Amino acid sequence: MARSKARKNAFYAQSGGVTAVINASACGVIETARKHKDRIGKVYAGRNGIIGALTEDLIDTSKESARDIAALRHTPAGAFGSCRYKLKSLEENRREYERLIEVFEAHNIGYFFYNGGGDSADTCLKVSQLSKKMGYPIQAIHVPKTVDNDLPITDNCPGFGSVAKYIAIATREASFDVASMAKTSTKIFVLEVMGRHAGWIAAAGGMAANEECDLPIVILFPEVPFDREKFLAAVDQKVAEYGYCSVVVSEGVRDENGKFLADQGLRDAFGHAQLGGVAPVIAQMIRDNLGHKYHWAVADYLQRAARHIASKTDVNQAYAMGKAAVEFALAGKNSVMPTIVRTSNRPYRWKVGEAPLSRVANREKMMPKGFISRDGFGITKRCRDYLAPLMAGEDYPPYGKDGLPKYVCLKNVPVPKKLPDFELK
Numbered sequence: 051m052a053r054s055k056a057r058k059n060a061f062y063a064q065s066g067g068v069t070a071v072i073n074a075s076a077c078g079v080i081e082t083a084r085k086h087k088d089r090i091g092k093v094y095a096g097r098n099g100i101i102g103a104l105t106e107d108l109i110d111t112s113k114e115s116a117r118d119i120a121a122l123r124h125t126p127a128g129a130f131g132s133c134r135y136k137l138k139s140l141e142e143n144r145r146e147y148e149r150l151i152e153v154f155e156a157h158n159i160g161y162f163f164y165n166g167g168g169d170s171a172d173t174c175l176k177v178s179q180l181s182k183k184m185g186y187p188i189q190a191i192h193v194p195k196t197v198d199n200d201l202p203i204t205d206n207c208p209g210f211g212s213v214a215k216y217i218a219i220a221t222r223e224a225s226f227d228v229a230s231m232a233k234t235s236t237k238i239f240v241l242e243v244m245g246r247h248a249g250w251i252a253a254a255g256g257m258a259a260n261e262e263c264d265l266p267i268v269i270l271f272p273e274v275p276f277d278r279e280k281f282l283a284a285v286d287q288k289v290a291e292y293g294y295c296s297v298v299v300s301e302g303v304r305d306e307n308g309k310f311l312a313d314q315g316l317r318d319a320f321g322h323a324q325l326g327g328v329a330p331v332i333a334q335m336i337r338d339n340l341g342h343k344y345h346w347a348v349a350d351y352l353q354r355a356a357r358h359i360a361s362k363t364d365v366n367q368a369y370a371m372g373k374a375a376v377e378f379a380l381a382g383k384n385s386v387m388p389t390i391v392r393t394s395n396r397p398y399r400w401k402v403g404e405a406p407l408s409r410v411a412n413r414e415k416m417m418p419k420g421f422i423s424r425d426g427f428g429i430t431k432r433c434r435d436y437l438a439p440l441m442a443g444e445d446y447p448p449y450g451k452d453g454l455p456k457y458v459c460l461k462n463v464p465v466p467k468k469l470p471d472f473e474l475k
Contacts, residue, residue: 061163063102064129065166066132067196073123075368077119084116090161096109106468109130114460163191172412178407192386195368195371198210201413218254222258237293237342240344251353266288268284289340311328332346383404
């Protein structure tokens, strides 16, 4: 019994927009923790992110079989539910931090693994400070994830490679379709992709074309102020040369005054502008000024849920980040994030690195200027060399007799509550 008490349990949760491979990171955390039962007790997952910790809504992952945990590696979305909820500072909301300590103490939790993007890194950083500010021993490790690929320090972010692969494939296939119809019908296809401030996902659309597959593609990046006349001229030139044109537009495209073209005046839980709807704006602009028939689509959740064509590189890196997070904690580290360090392009090689959360939280990594072509509507060779290995390889999920991928649905057995209810404010 003494040995059991000496072991601390771990808390794991998923935060922000989910991805095709975030569950692979969960798999990495849980499987690695299970290999160290002498030092880590149970892994409790927070139902719906940090909210699960605050409301004591915990999931006992020890109730899941090894087979089902392994199946997380090929299952998309967030198996335990995610959230968009940002902890305020200790000074602004001390009751939330006192509540976290109550829950952690009640369930003997000494390890905190938070899987998310920049805002999630901020939450993890604040939790890591509980040891110093409130005298509770907790090791908080951030597990990187974001389709936007905008976390600093790390070469790339788990979740991005698979989205890039999806967008590149979708752009290529749709371009083939438009080319087929352009003589007498549709000449323009507009695809709206995610990316509030950084154009990494939009850049992936440029990968649809290469020396062997010449396609007319115009990309609109958040990093490049939208110039209406210049854009229309670029599209008109592509149509004149090829007979059609595909446009990949980031949801975060802004005009010369810095206003989002798709800003509808709404805000999400983090206070960010609620975007979406720039594709029809761009498509109608083309129709009104150039007279071309168009079709448009919004990739939306499809781009980040497409586990069926995930990048093998992405899956491997997502798992490795979860595994490294546990190893960091066992090494006594706190307030850090495992990173991906690229050591070679040809052949592509990478290793696990480390970054302090103070240098990660609330910071965004934009597209380098050298990745965007001079005209502002395409990508450079440097960008292609960066993107290609992140999209490489296939890691197909198993398929059933019905022709559909077989994804796992966990039991998600709740941990019995020990504390009074807590109301979020």
